[in-house]
Amino acid sequence: MQEPDNIYRSEVIKEVDQLPCSHPASVNIDVANLYYSFTKMVRPLLVVEIGCFIGFSTLHFAQALREQTFGKIISIDAFDWDVDTGNGEQNRQEVAEYYRKKSNMEDIITYIKGYSGQVYSDIAKDIEKKIDLLYIDGDHSVKGAFEDFNTYYNDVRVGGYLILHDIFPSMCGVNGPRVLIDTLKKSGNVPKNLDLIEMQTRDGFGISILRKLNSKSVKVTPAIDDVSELLVKKVWRKITGDSSPSLMTSNQQIKIIIEVVDGETNKPIEGAEFLCPQRWNEQRLTEANGQVVLDHYLPNRYQVNISAPGYSTKEDFLLDVKAEITEQNFIIKLDKI
Numbered sequence: 001m002q003e004p005d006n007i008y009r010s011e012v013i014k015e016v017d018q019l020p021c022s023h024p025a026s027v028n029i030d031v032a033n034l035y036y037s038f039t040k041m042v043r044p045l046l047v048v049e050i051g052c053f054i055g056f057s058t059l060h061f062a063q064a065l066r067e068q069t070f071g072k073i074i075s076i077d078a079f080d081w082d083v084d085t086g087n088g089e090q091n092r093q094e095v096a097e098y099y100r101k102k103s104n105m106e107d108i109i110t111y112i113k114g115y116s117g118q119v120y121s122d123i124a125k126d127i128e129k130k131i132d133l134l135y136i137d138g139d140h141s142v143k144g145a146f147e148d149f150n151t152y153y154n155d156v157r158v159g160g161y162l163i164l165h166d167i168f169p170s171m172c173g174v175n176g177p178r179v180l181i182d183t184l185k186k187s188g189n190v191p192k193n194l195d196l197i198e199m200q201t202r203d204g205f206g207i208s209i210l211r212k213l214n215s216k217s218v219k220v221t222p223a224i225d226d227v228s229e230l231l232v233k234k235v236w237r238k239i240t241g242d243s244s245p246s247l248m249t250s251n252q253q254i255k256i257i258i259e260v261v262d263g264e265t266n267k268p269i270e271g272a273e274f275l276c277p278q279r280w281n282e283q284r285l286t287e288a289n290g291q292v293v294l295d296h297y298l299p300n301r302y303q304v305n306i307s308a309p310g311y312s313t314k315e316d317f318l319l320d321v322k323a324e325i326t327e328q329n330f331i332i333k334l335d336k337i
């Protein structure tokens with residue numbers, strides 16, 4: 001039998017998941033579910049989140065806290081722009097507060113408005129040396145990621161965890177968390193003071209889970225080399241279209257070329273719609289040559305739908321994207337109605 005809490009969770013979370021503004025700023029639902037499960041395993045008393053956007057990830061952490069019947073989450077966000085919830089532009093803090101209330105999480109979630117570096121002093125006494133789980137998903141610039149780490153890491157309890165989101169720059173387009181991880185590794189803090197794993201996620205943005213192993217204070221600064229290395233790779237990719245000089249072997253991205261043709265004549269079909277539900281309903285139309293080119297797929301099996309006017313729709317066509325083949329072609333034939 002499903003617990004009442006779970007029914008509740010699916011209703012509110014489904015609603016937030018489906019708001020026009022939700023993704024990709026909010027984490028992918030699979031990643032959010034992982035946060036929920038991870039929180040249930042860690043059983044924290046205090047979770048601190050930097051960057052809640054409209055509270056999608058927050059609701060997942062909070063749900064786990066509610067089910068374990070103890071624990072609170074403090075979530076900080078600048079709330080500095082409005083969002084489209086389907087009823088026009090709305091104040092983002094109000095949206096987050098609305099869902100906090102709707103899910104009866106008022107006693108579990110506290111939202112703090114402000115920049116993480118600036119509000120630290122206001123909440124220091126509540127979080128000092130008390131954080132069991134710190135989630136950093138705020139300012140993803142190098143400066144921002146280092147500032148958040150250096151400001152909040154000391155308040156994580158020994159044995160506590162940090163989660164960093166967006167660690168694969170070529171997919172998420174930001175490099176702060178990446179440079180932070182590489183700097184921690186190079187500085188010898190990993191594995192001496194911090195245990196660290198990097199994980200690929202369904203959206204390709206990736207997360208890293210770090211565990212604090214001792215009470216040693218850790219402060220890091222980005223080396224110019226780390227920043228410039230990433231910039232060089234970014235520029236290289238732009239110029240050559242080649243994503244191979246990647247820092248992340250666990251993040252191999254594959255270029256796939258889909259060609260949609262007439263099942264009888266093999267002629268390319270222009271304007272056919274390609275839809276991939278596994279990648280946030282990614283939607284593309286074929287060019288005059290019948291092709292859609294996607295350079296960011298992961299080695300996975302994807303079920304896609306292809307439709308075109310005058311043709312019967314092909315549903316759940318299997319794209320078996322293999323690892324280690326950097327470019328893969330798929331021809332999809334459609335039958336005339």
Ligand SMILES: C[S@@+](CC[C@H](N)C(=O)[O-])C[C@H]1O[C@@H](n2cnc3c(N)ncnc32)[C@H](O)[C@@H]1O
Pocket residue numbers: 025026027050051052053054055056057058076077078079080114115116117137138139140144
């Ligand atoms: C990617 S969104 C967070 C998404 C959210 N964690 C989720 O998955 O549902 C990043 C958020 O961080 C906030 N932000 C960026 N820099 C910040 C800072 N220095 N302090 C507080 N919030 C910040 C932005 O306003 C934005 O809402």
